[in-house]
Amino acid sequence: MASPMHDIGKIAIPDNILNKLEKFEPHEWETMKTHAEIGYEMLKYSQRPILKAAAIIANQQQSLMFSMHLVALEFTKKHGN
Numbered sequence: 001m002a003s004p005m006h007d008i009g010k011i012a013i014p015d016n017i018l019n020k021l022e023k024f025e026p027h028e029w030e031t032m033k034t035h036a037e038i039g040y041e042m043l044k045y046s047q048r049p050i051l052k053a054a055a056i057i058a059n060q061q062q063s064l065m066f067s068m069h070l071v072a073l074e075f076t077k078k079h080g081n
Contacts, residue, residue, distance in 0.1 A: 012035065
């Protein structure tokens with residue numbers, strides 16, 4: 001139940017980016033990546049256990065996205081585009 005709630009931060013993403021079917025442009029991807037942090041900020045102070053769980057999930061997604069970005073950068077350095 002808490003897992004889908006972590007995406008609540010997507011309400012702050014413009015519809016033209018959120019509903020895009022094609023690959024994101026770099027600036028659109030940067031905007032899209034902010035949804036996890038926004039969701040975490042919205043949920044982190046809740047006293048309700050389900051919302052606290054959703055905040056934890058959002059925070060973990062944010063950390064995972066950052067780690068994946070670092071891996072991609074390292075791969076690009078070693079292997080090029």
